[in-house]
Every structure is written in C-alpha cells, then in structure tokens.
Amino acid sequence: MSELVYVGMSGGVDSALAAALLVEQGYDVRGIYMRNWSRDLPGFSCPWADDLADAERVACTLGIDLQVWDYEREYQKTVVDYLVDAYAHGYTPNPDVMCNQTIKFGTFAQRAFAEGADYISTGHYACVEPACYEGNVPHLLRSANEHKDQTYFLWRVPGSMFARTLFPVGNIATKDEVRRMCAERGLGVENKPDSDGICFVGPVGLRTFLLDALERRAGDVVEWETGEVLGRHDGAFLFTVGQRRGLDLGGGPARYVVSTDTTSNVVYVTADKNCPALWTTTLVLDDVCWIAGSSPEPGRYLVRTRHTGTLREARVQLGADGRTNVVFDAPIQAVAPGQSVVVYDGRECLGGGIAAKETNGAIRE
Secondary structure, X not given: OOOEEXXXXXXXXXXXXXXXXXXXXXXXXXXXXXXXXXXXXXXXXXXXXXXXXXXXXXXXXXXXXXXXXXXXXXXXXXXXXXXXXXXXOOOXXXXXXXXXXXXXXXXXXXXXXXXOOOEEEOOOOEEEXXXXXXXXXXXXXXXXXXXXXXXXXXXXXXXXXXXXEEOOOOOOOOHHHXXXXXXXXXXXOOOOXXXXXXXXXXXXXXXXXXXXXXXXXXXXXXXXXXXOEEEEEOOHHHOOOOOOOOOOOOOOOOOEEEEEEOOOOEEEEEOOOOOHHHEEEEEEEEEXXXXXXXXXXXXXXXXXXXXXXXXXXXXXXXXXXXXXXXXXXXXXXXOOOOOEEEEEEOOEEEEEEEEXXXXXXXXXX
C-alpha cells in the first residue's frame, strides 16, 4: 500500500507542482485547501474562491481528491489578531511565521496525522535531511533556490514535525523551472503570479488594513536629533524602523523612521542615513525557539534578519538575562522590533527569535 500524504494546496504554482511530483513518486496523495481567510477588505475582494477553483482544477488533472478545511477562526486568533496587536504595540511582526507554526504545521498537521496520513506536504522552498542518529530530529535546510528559500518562516516549527514532512520543490533551483514543470504537466497555473506580502491584506496595503482594524490616532513626527516637530501622522502603529515612504513631510530631504513610541504616539525620524540609531551591531532576541529543541553552543553562525536578506556571520550567545544576543562584526541596518531573526549553521536552519525593543538602542519610551 502506498504511503498516504496530505498536501496543502493553495491554488498556487508551488503547491500544485508539489502534489504532482508526489503522485509521480507513487504516494497516495490527498489535497487539502486550507481556507484561512475569506473576508473582503475595503477596495479588495479576497480571491480565496478563485484560488480554490485553481486548486480543484489541479486536483482534477492529477486525479486526486481535494477537501476544504476551514481554519478561519483559528487563523484570525493566532495570525491576524497577533499581527494587529503587535503593530498596536510598536512591533513589526512576521505573520507567516505564526501561520506555519499554528496552522500549516499545527492544526492542519495534527488533523492529517489523526486521519492516518503518513506525511504532510506543502509547496515551501525548503529541504529536510534525515537525522543521523535515533531520537534526533531531522535537519531543516535552505532550499536550492536561495532567493525563494522559506526556512526564514519555518524557524518556530518543532523539529520533530519535519520527520513527517515532504518539501517536493525544495531541490528545484529556480522558479522558472517550477513554472516550466507545471506547464509540462498541464496543471494550468504556471502563469499565476507569486503571492507577495501578507496574504490576507492583498493589494490594499498594510496601512489600509491596519486603519480598518485600529483606531486612527493623530500624532507628531519628530526629528530624532533635535526634537523638532516636522509633521503629523495617523498613528505610530503605521510605521516601522527604517521606513522611508509614507511620512508625508512635504519637500526637503528623504527621512527615515528611527523608532516609534506607540504609548505617546510619536514617530522619530532622521534625514541622516548614517544616523547611529539606524545601525546596530547587537540584536537582543526574545521568544527564542530552536528546531532541535535545545540551544546550539555559543559561537559563530550565519544570521538572516529579513526574508531573502543577506546571510551575515555573527556571534550567537546566551545573555545574562536568559535571552539570546546576536553580535555582528560590523554594523548592520537596524532591525525593527518584532521581526524574526533566524540563525543558520551553514545551510541548516537552527531556529531563531524575535528582535526585542532593546535591539537598536533607539527607543525613546
């Protein structure tokens, strides 16, 4: 009897090819469309029904069953509410990280295994290497497509989950190759554009979404160096460290957000690209998770501070307060509090944490 795999099918290119490859490899494949969000936003009609129709056409082409599992309530609680609350308190979160932990490799995986699945599968760009010794967890590796690699969003998933997870597109070097392989198989989604940004926000933009969820609060835009009020804004929660666009300060030099104070509702900015507050050599990490279940030995590792961002060498060490410190050899651009900071040993993703507000030493609260 073939091993049973439940594949998360979003209606997109990557999950479509993942399902096709698994069928070709002889697995008993069942497709699952996770309905996480179906609400329309001002000026944006949620495309979930179109995505489901695409997933159904792919499943029909492959001759596999497709079910719809409804996770809207849990997604609202663990992903959307998390995002809104984080922004309200001056953090810049990564909602995809939470979605992977709580939905795709949480509730979805649990239900799939309870129904008898041997494995789950998704279209993530990632690879898994089996553990060398009995009782060890597998190793999560960056994908062959470095630009599309999604291990940055998987650092909160327990390592034990990867023992029963298949990533069929992880070893494919380019997205063009993925699209070509979809076309060769007649899947009909090869020209579908990549999803970009936060899936449930869509083209309306994060600002519109946040103003729909949070109360507009007028406040001051203040020059970091002098304390001079340069303009007004609709809410400090709308801004993130390093942001340049959307400040609406009229003419003059471009300015960058140094920090936000959501308590006093002030946004601090600078026109100096070399302002010390825009750079840092040390990151303080909260809410740290390690895929293996225990922290690695202190030492030098590769660190990524944003998806597809440069991998930089840094020293990772446990701080006196129990939190993790990441120290770089040279200054890097400031990391917004709330962002994921992910640690690698070569190609292997070890885990990561959330950049704390102390990260850049520029928070005036």
